[in-house]
Structure formats: structure tokens, C-alpha cells
Amino acid sequence: MNDGMPPQMGQSLLFLTDEQLRKGIEAMFFAYRGFTADPDRILAQKSYGRAHHRAIHFIHRSPGTTVNNLLSILGVTKQSLNRVLRSLIEDGLVASTVGQRDKRERHLHLTEAGAELERALSDAQRDRMRAAYRAAGPAAVAGFRQVLEAMMDEETRHHYEAMKDRPE
Amino acid sequence: MNDGMPPQMGQSLLFLTDEQLRKGIEAMFFAYRGFTADPDRILAQKSYGRAHHRAIHFIHRSPGTTVNNLLSILGVTKQSLNRVLRSLIEDGLVASTVGQRDKRERHLHLTEAGAELERALSDAQRDRMRAAYRAAGPAAVAGFRQVLEAMMDEETRHHYEAMKDRPE
DNA sequence: CTTGGAATGTCAACAAAGCTGACGTATTGT
DNA sequence: ACAATACGTCAGCTTTGTTGACATTCCAAG
Numbered sequence: 001m002n003d004g005m006p007p008q009m010g011q012s013l014l015f016l017t018d019e020q021l022r023k024g025i026e027a028m029f030f031a032y033r034g035f036t037a038d039p040d041r042i043l044a045q046k047s048y049g050r051a052h053h054r055a056i057h058f059i060h061r062s063p064g065t066t067v068n069n070l071l072s073i074l075g076v077t078k079q080s081l082n083r084v085l086r087s088l089i090e091d092g093l094v095a096s097t098v099g100q101r102d103k104r105e106r107h108l109h110l111t112e113a114g115a116e117l118e119r120a121l122s123d124a125q126r127d128r129m130r131a132a133y134r135a136a137g138p139a140a141v142a143g144f145r146q147v148l149e150a151m152m153d154e155e156t157r158h159h160y161e162a163m164k165d166r167p168e
Numbered sequence: 169m170n171d172g173m174p175p176q177m178g179q180s181l182l183f184l185t186d187e188q189l190r191k192g193i194e195a196m197f198f199a200y201r202g203f204t205a206d207p208d209r210i211l212a213q214k215s216y217g218r219a220h221h222r223a224i225h226f227i228h229r230s231p232g233t234t235v236n237n238l239l240s241i242l243g244v245t246k247q248s249l250n251r252v253l254r255s256l257i258e259d260g261l262v263a264s265t266v267g268q269r270d271k272r273e274r275h276l277h278l279t280e281a282g283a284e285l286e287r288a289l290s291d292a293q294r295d296r297m298r299a300a301y302r303a304a305g306p307a308a309v310a311g312f313r314q315v316l317e318a319m320m321d322e323e324t325r326h327h328y329e330a331m332k333d334r335p336e
Numbered sequence: 337c338t339t340g341g342a343a344t345g346t347c348a349a350c351a352a353a354g355c356t357g358a359c360g361t362a363t364t365g366t
Numbered sequence: 367a368c369a370a371t372a373c374g375t376c377a378g379c380t381t382t383g384t385t386g387a388c389a390t391t392c393c394a395a396g
Contacts, residue, residue: 015306021294022229024301024313025203029222030328031316032200033243035193049352054197061190067373075201080354082374104363104372126189132318133192136311138183143304143311145192148199150300156198163194217381236343248383250345272343272392 038124046117051076051084053121056110059094060118061163064107066099073159093117206292214285219244219252221289224278227262228286229331232275234267241327261285 014020039053058073059065067085071078085108088094093114099105110118133141152160182188207221226241227233235253239246253276256262261282267273278286301309320328 015309021297024297027316030324031319034320129189129192132315135318136314140311140314141183143308144315146304146308147300147312148195150303151199152202160198
């Protein structure tokens with residue numbers, strides 16, 4: 001590897017070479033495939049897709065959330081979300097209730113069936129994550145999270161932080 | 169948070185709680201959006217998509233690679249890749265040459281224009297990665313890579329390892 | 337030398353999931 | 367009363383993935 005840097009440059013910045021960055025980019029690409037592979041298999045059986053998974057995940061995460069809130073978390077248009085949400089409601093996995101204070105709002109909850117699918121999906125995803133965490137160790141996990149957080153968009157990070165430490 | 173674990177359990181395994189795993193899952197989701205955001209903006213202007221980016225990236229990475237090899241790296245069908253590849257070839261960003269030893273194979277290279285787009289895309293992506301790396305520091309980066317590698321599928325990891333240390 | 341299989345390319349049809357734009361309805365706040 | 371907000375929906379378009387079918391070209395084994 002010759003990236004034009006002087007040989008006397010300390011090792012401390014070696015993790016910023018183009019080669020290191022490229023490896024990081026490829027690691028993200030390949031790892032994300034693994035990250036979604038297990039839930040994808042479950043979803044395919046029920047003829048759902050990743051969009052359904054994401055909706056289910058964040059409704060589980062923030063029960064009673066409104067459509068608008070979900071929209072801004074997911075970063076998609078309401079038309080796109082509506083298609084997914086409609087099928088989940090029709091299939092009885094999600095319940096949509098008119099708001100108390102503001103009747104324009106719809107509050108979203110998982111039904112028992114929805115919670116069951118959520119468990120199946122997140123169990124599969126957590127199993128892989130757990131194996132990766134266990135293999136890498138606590139220090140690596142801390143670094144993993146640090147880099148990922150630094151990689152987010154500003155606005156996205158606010159969503160992430162906002163639900164970061166909410167109790168289960 | 170009450171996940172049913174005894175309070176006397178050491179801190180050493182705290183990074184394996186469901187809550188920690190869930191945070192990791194959400195961090196992956198949000199970070200991947202940031203990871204693709206910058207190249208996506210460039211691609212949208214040229215009416216290309218992520219599939220074009222991926223093809224360009226790995227052709228740049230492994231010049232002269234065959235279609236079949238690219239297929240297995242990207243994990244898509246040949247019909248899907250072919251559509252993308254055809255447009256790149258038509259637009260003069262990728263050159264496809266018949267193999268010497270085996271004339272059934274097509275060897276793929278970036279043209280000068282293709283290399284130019286590749287630079288624009290990877291510069292944008294690397295800038296964000298560099299900022300994240302710099303913010304997190306070398307130890308965090310090592311952990312980041314460790315966890316990502318442990319998260320890959322077996323077969324995928326082989327692709328990753330295979331091109332891991334090839335010189336630029 | 338013939339034939340089977342591998343590598344590639346192409347056509348057609350389809351689905352998931354994103355987008356824009358337009359419009360309707362109910363409700364809220366000014 | 368009226369404007370803005372929240373939501374749902376219709377129509378149409380794009381990208382990117384999928385199957386299935388089929389032709390071509392070529393290598394290699396029989």
C-alpha cells in the first residue's frame with residue numbers, strides 16, 4: 001500500500017488511510033446484509049418485506065406513536081408508509097386508534113399477533129447480534145456503537161438519541 | 169429495565185442484554201442510512217441508484233472481474249445485475265471485454281469516466297466515514313470492524329476476507 | 337468429433353418499496 | 367370563519383429485486 005504518506009507518520013492515524021476507510025465501507029455493506037438476512041427469511045414466508053419489519057419494530061418500540069412521528073423516524077413518505085401500515089392493520093397485526101386529545105391523530109399499537117411476529121423477528125435479529133457481540137467482546141461493542149453513532153445524520157441521531165435510554 | 173437477570177451478574181455481560189442488543193440494531197439501521205446518504209445524492213443527479221454504485225465499487229476494487237464473480241459478491245441475480253451493467257456500459261462508464269483464456273467470460277473494467285464517478289462516490293462516502301472514524305478514535309474503529317465482521321454470513325465473510333488485504 | 341454443461345445475454349412478467357402530485361375529510365387552533 | 371394540520375387514498379412512475387424460458391457460445395469429456 002502506498003498512499004503517499006511519509007513513513008515517519010505515527011501509527012495513531014493509520015486507521016484513517018483510504019485503505020482502512022474502504023475496508024470499513026465494505027464491512028458496512030457486507031455486515032448489513034447479514035444484519036437483515038434472518039428477519040428477511042421470516043418475512044418472506046409471510047409475504048412481508050423490510051418495510052413491514054421497520055414499522056413493526058418502531059411501533060413496538062414506541063407504542064401509541066402517531067403516523068406522523070413514525071414517518072419522521074423512518075424517513076419515508078406517508079404514501080409509502082400507508083401502504084405498509086394498511087396491510088398490517090388489515091391483517092390484524094397493528095391497531096390504529098383515534099387520538100383522545102387530538103382526534104386527527106391515529107395512535108398505533110401492536111396487537112397480540114403483531115407482538116408475536118415482532119418477537120420472532122427481533123429474536124432472529126438479536127441472536128445474530130448477540131453472537132457478534134459475544135465474539136467481539138464489550139470493548140469492541142462500545143467502539144462499534146461509537147462509530148455508528150458518529151456516522152448518522154444530525155437529524156437521524158436525534159431520533160436515535162430520543163429513544164436511546166427509554167426503559168423497556 | 170428488568171430482563172430477569174440476577175443482580176449479582178457481573179457487568180462483564182451487560183453488553184448482551186436485550187436492551188443493548190436493541191440499541192445496536194437501531195444504531196445499524198440509522199447509521200446505514202447515513203452511510204448511503206451522500207452517494208445517493210450524487211447518484212440521483214445522474215439517475216443512477218445504489219445498485220450502480222455497488223457495481224462500480226466492486227469493479228473498481230477488482231478490475232477485470234467477471235460477471236459471475238461480481239454476481240456472487242453482490243448476491244443478486246444475473247438478470248438484475250445485467251440491467252445495471254448494461255446501462256453502465258451504454259453510458260460508457262464500464263468496459264466489458266471478452267476473456268482471453270475463456271471467451272465466454274466478460275472482464276469488467278471502469279473507463280476513465282467510470283473511474284471519475286467512482287472517485288466522486290467514494291470520496292463522498294469516505295468523507296463521512298473519515299469523520300466518524302476521527303470522532304470515535306482508533307480503538308473504537310477496531311471494535312467497529314470486529315463486530316461488523318462477526319455479523320456477516322459465512323459465505324459473505326469469505327468474499328470480504330478475500331479482498332481484505334489486496335494492495336490498491 | 338460430438339455432445340453435455342457452463343457462462344453469458346436477453347425477453348417477459350411480476351413484486352416490493354420508494355417517489356411525486358392531487359384531492360378529500362376531519363379536526364384543531366387562530 | 368378560516369387556515370393549517372393529520373391522515374388516508376388514488377394514480378402513476380422508478381429502481382431493484384425476483385422467476386422462468388430460451389438462445390448463444392464455448393470448453394471439455396467421452
